[in-house]
Amino acid sequence: MQTEMREPTFWVLTVLAAGRNHGYALIAGARELSDGRVQLKVATLYAALERLSGEGLVMVDGDEVVDGRLRRYFRITNAGITALTFEVNRLEMNARQARTRLQALSGVTGLGIA
């Protein structure tokens, strides 16, 4: 049984789903997509990337030097796409259940829930 995906993992895979990217762009992408709520630390990012590489969900896609700085690019694998799809379906199902009950509650209490 697949376990719940941790938030840094979710955002790393989500950013990489748009294409190969390097560490700094992954941090910026996660911050942007989460409306500034997720501020990945570099240590957290690399711990996640090392683990995801070990699990075969992402892979290193080359090193490049830009302005004298090494940029390591990563890309999502097919296994990573499958894992992210599974997580998205799980989140959607949870959200649907919660929304159904909230809508029923708003009908009883008159609370305006969109």
Add this chain to the structure above:
Amino acid sequence: MNPGDVDLPRTFSVAVPFLPVAASRSMNGILRDESLADVRHDQLRDADFHKMLRWYPSAWRERNSAAVVSILLDQAEALGRDRPGAGDRLALALGGIWERFVAPVRLPRGAVVALALNAAFSVFYFVFIAWGPGIEFAGTVGPFTNPSVVAGTLFVFALGFAVAGRGRTARLLSGLGIAVVVAVGILSQTFTWLGPSWSTVAIFAGFAFFAVFPPQSPRRTFWTIAALSSLVAVLTVVPIAWAGLIAYRPAILAAEIVLSAGIVAFGVRIITRLRTIGEAV
């Protein structure tokens, strides 16, 4: 463009892991007018960022430090900082400790075998040697005749972590076990406790040391484990056989001979298996 200048692209693939920032920028001609003081400043700043990764194991640093420092520098520049933030420093310290002692990593098979033998010897030692409920003597701990039970428990847990793929935790526990068993050995000899003897300390610490620092050569792996296993065999088989002889009870003696033969056969099997593993490495 001056004569002799090379017009390098701003982005290019490299085989080397890292280029010093100041040097490569000068190479690109971007910062040609940068003063030496600025270059020196950049170098010191880069060194400061590299220092933040000292918590990580050397293998991790070799693999990732150039890329990680580049991200830290990009972040610092975006925030207008010249030094890493306190949050990043703390996160890297914690990340390094986690990577060094907790992160999942498989131990070499020889090290796992050493941990298994150490755990087996620990159980044997506590059941047949150190178990002495009711004995009142200096150094006794609960029903055990000496406190090396603490080290033995660490070795058993170390095996569990190693099997679960937590090699670093297994090595940490083994290292702690070595410290405990050596300290208990010294106290035992100083205050005349009921063990452990120096040979017992050598077996516990030897196997654990092997797990913490596994030999790189298969030949050394084989001979180290073979020597420690022989020591275990001598310390377990000989007293059992001797007790049977003293008791002079044919039935007990026969049972003990069978048991001893079983232990020796098991040891031979392990050594043979290790030779196979050693050749395969």
